[in-house]
Amino acid sequence: AQSVAQPEDQVNVAEGNPLTVKCTYSVSGNPYLFWYVQYPNRGLQFLLKYITGDNLVKGSYGFEAEFNKSQTSFHLKKPSALVSDSALYFCAVRPYGNNRLAFGKGNQVVVIP
Amino acid sequence: EAQVTQNPRYLITVTGKKLTVTCSQNMNHEYMSWYRQDPGLGLRQIYYSMNVEVTDKGDVPEGYKVSRKEKRNFPLILESPSPNQTSLYFCASSTGTGTNQPQHFGDGTRLSIL
Numbered sequence: 001a002q003s004v005a006q007p008e009d010q011v012n013v014a015e016g017n018p019l020t021v022k023c024t025y026s027v028s029g030n031p032y033l034f035w036y037v038q039y040p041n042r043g044l045q046f047l048l049k050y051i052t053g054d055n056l057v058k059g060s061y062g063f064e065a066e067f068n069k070s071q072t073s074f075h076l077k078k079p080s081a082l083v084s085d086s087a088l089y090f091c092a093v094r095p096y097g098n099n100r101l102a103f104g105k106g107n108q109v110v111v112i113p
Numbered sequence: 114e115a116q117v118t119q120n121p122r123y124l125i126t127v128t129g130k131k132l133t134v135t136c137s138q139n140m141n142h143e144y145m146s147w148y149r150q151d152p153g154l155g156l157r158q159i160y161y162s163m164n165v166e167v168t169d170k171g172d173v174p175e176g177y178k179v180s181r182k183e184k185r186n187f188p189l190i191l192e193s194p195s196p197n198q199t200s201l202y203f204c205a206s207s208t209g210t211g212t213n214q215p216q217h218f219g220d221g222t223r224l225s226i227l
Contacts, residue, residue: 004155006155043205049215090156092156099169100171101146101158103148103156105154105155
């Protein structure tokens with residue numbers, strides 16, 4: 001069965017500094033990987049996905065993520081964090097040919113002004 | 114506006130009293146899914162549906178039922194709710210089979226079972 005690990009409960013970063021949210025996964029076969037963001041009292045919003053091709057994918061709001069097959073990782077990054085980036089971030093994986101989606105437990109990001 | 118609508122947004126009820134959470138999407142999506150979100154556990158998939166009259170279990174289906182009689186609707190049914198089903202529930206939809214497409218989420222339903 002597929003699984004996702006987001007090792008840090010909370011990530012604190014100063015405004016303007018680079019932001020990294022870590023994600024590693026375990027899956028049989030090729031993975032489809034996703035990042036979502038959740039603001040208070042709202043549903044999840046899609047940020048970006050990796051399906052195939054270039055290992056560096058760019059998404060909404062200046063976020064990007066790098067797929068590393070050898071390390072089974074898909075870390076989310078943003079070069080310069082904004083206070084408005086403070087939210088809960090979820091990594092998710094779906095194996096190719098499998099219709100079930102597995103989410104990590106989420107990372108709370110706090111951007112300090 | 115493209116959206117996934119869940120009702121109710123909040124519900125407090127008692128053990129054993131049947132309840133239904135409705136979910137409707139206006140994007141003509143084939144794939145729909147239910148998740149529950151619990152602190153420290155992230156989102157866990159309850160049931161999903163690939164299309165009308167096609168449903169399948171996710172990771173935590175026990176105690177839940179679903180139906181997909183129309184493409185736009187995917188209600189979640191708790192026949193005999195118990196306190197361990199107190200949680201935040203999300204409905205989501207995506208185009209095609211949903212395999213590699215991002216999901217659109219509703220704003221959630223917070224259920225409290227006393």
